[in-house]
Amino acid sequence: MTIVVQKYGGSSLADADKIRDVARRVATSRDKGSDVVVVLSAMGKTTDSLITLAQQIADQPDDRELDVLLSTGELISCTLMAMALKSMGYEAISLSGAQAGIQTDTRYSRARIVSVEGKRIVKELHSGKIVIVAGFQGITEDMDITTLGRGGSDTTAVALAIALKADICEIYTDVKGVYTADPRIVTDARQLKDIGYDEMLEMATYGAKVMHSRAVELGGLYNMPILVASTFSEDPGTLIHGGSEMEVRNKVRAIVHDLNVAKVTIQGVPDKPGIASSIFDPLARDGISVDTIVQNASVDRVTDLTFTVAKSDLNRAMRVVEPVANTIGARGCVADSKLGKVSIVGTGMQNAPGYAARMFKSLYEKGINIELITTSEIRITCIIDESRVNDAILALHKTFDMDKVEDAVKLS
């Protein structure tokens, strides 16, 4: 029998009516003859409310306790889903992350899945049940509950699909799939029928909100097909996979953007070995994630060093970097938080030159100044003024003929 893993997010489970709607979707899949494993997030804003409650109790809620507290949100939605399915006449059972065999390391609030022991799920599937698993949570060797951090429930779903050798992992959410660009900005953005793991990974990392990069990476590693589709429609969604037809098709697949970018420039840095590590080691120790790093060619053995961080980390980054800049004899530090990133992504670009040039020209023609450039084999990213991000997306969507992408779905 084929196994399907379906994941539903919090906005699909916001109240009793929505939970019953999802139960009907799950039941339909079961009626089609597959074994169904359902992974759920917490209902609506439950997780936020629990965090607020914790903050009313303690300024810095204990990590271990916070994880147990947050894990209750998913237990609640899973038991309600099982009740809904049973009341519709389907056999169903809810399992906590621990019961589902999701083993993690001990890093509370951002645990990594170490292994999935699927015996219990298989037993329940064999007895004819729909199995509802609490997303976002796992258990350590010492039987302590952990949560997986951002993108946790998607990661649970993909990990389960791999462990159970499912045919597909379906991620149901409040958007219809993956688009050539944000449809709120580009009215003629098109929904992609499919996309490669690498492309989706770059898109997720560089601003696409539809799926967290972690789950995509895991899916790519084990070649598990992931369908992203809407809970609220019957549209086919976008399939993330590693299919072979990808090599021959359209070059630029999507434009993604991210407004959560700030830049720090350390001016007049003496150009000596070891300088970079004296700056970036303390940032890493403070848990500040540094994205792009650019070092200008040195003039008179003095250079400018620029890097970007998330806007929310800018103040902390400045507090770490300023004393270091002083110690190493730099001239000073300058911050700029009014920036955004625009990226074009597509595996077709890697062996076809000229995309970077076309991108820069398109932005230049709109009078958009490029602050920094970074690239991977399948992505080109420009960091620009945040006020020009929408203009840039619109221009690039036109430049690369993305409103005419043939293997995509026109928005109704």
Place this chain on the structure above:
Amino acid sequence: MTIVVQKYGGSSLADADKIRDVARRVATSRDKGSDVVVVLSAMGKTTDSLITLAQQIADQPDDRELDVLLSTGELISCTLMAMALKSMGYEAISLSGAQAGIQTDTRYSRARIVSVEGKRIVKELHSGKIVIVAGFQGITEDMDITTLGRGGSDTTAVALAIALKADICEIYTDVKGVYTADPRIVTDARQLKDIGYDEMLEMATYGAKVMHSRAVELGGLYNMPILVASTFSEDPGTLIHGGSEMEVRNKVRAIVHDLNVAKVTIQGVPDKPGIASSIFDPLARDGISVDTIVQNASVDRVTDLTFTVAKSDLNRAMRVVEPVANTIGARGCVADSKLGKVSIVGTGMQNAPGYAARMFKSLYEKGINIELITTSEIRITCIIDESRVNDAILALHKTFDMDKVEDAVKLS
């Protein structure tokens, strides 16, 4: 090192401020040098809200799922308590029923504790932590979550105290202790300094709300001293124990009452062997708990059979009994739901005659008609019209000089 188990109920944990207040009480106990294990109920009305949510999903929520759903309430209060204690500088850890080793049978929503495997708690206590345990829940052999039903958290606390060989189990609630009668009815009711397990058990069974009979019974079985006291005051409370001084002291210890009483009379029952079981077997199968049963002396091989049930069970009981009455050739069934129970309780009564007579005379002098009488060795119960229950309590409190009880605390 001595171990103290403290249990706090939902009204003591209704919001963040109250949780911090309880944390301060727990910390004070820790400061006095004991190892402290805290058992908590769910915050305020959490359990009721979760039940409402389940009923929005399904008319008859699945038992197993409902137990997992309800168990989240206690997890939430426990994690918040651990956070509060840690933020005050104390080492603390929350444990679910499963983690605390509370093994139960598989009767969802009314599971019984089979054993307590205290290793994890002992380990955490040894490492200097205050251990916070989720009350009302346990785990089956198959790792499924169960809840213990009414009185569950009290039972968890007493069971843990026994398993850990604690010095005392302290039950903190919204009343100051056990009284000679309900102080809302009898203004000169007095709080008892102590009371025996048997007496408390009769009181709990016959209407005293302060503790559930189940936890008292368990305490008595293992001779674990139980202190009942208020979360909101420093008053000493009432100690439930099996101390020897009980034999020599006051006879009637308390008057308890219960308004949740209904009576069914089956008239003209043929007096044959097997008749009683043909009536009470179907009631038991339907899960209806029958309390008092009275069969009148038979006249011409025909008798009246009367029994009492909880008011909430009356309609179901009538639906079960009416066809049976027909089948066995009885004349008919009559129900009366406007009844109440008044009981006097005290171990001193068992070898001292005359208490029943004094009780009946006291009620007779107030013009209160007795419908049914039941007794145990240490209790006499009269079932009377519900409108006269308060009058009866006041009269009996005076008759037995309970406002002058010497080993009790005068209400301030």
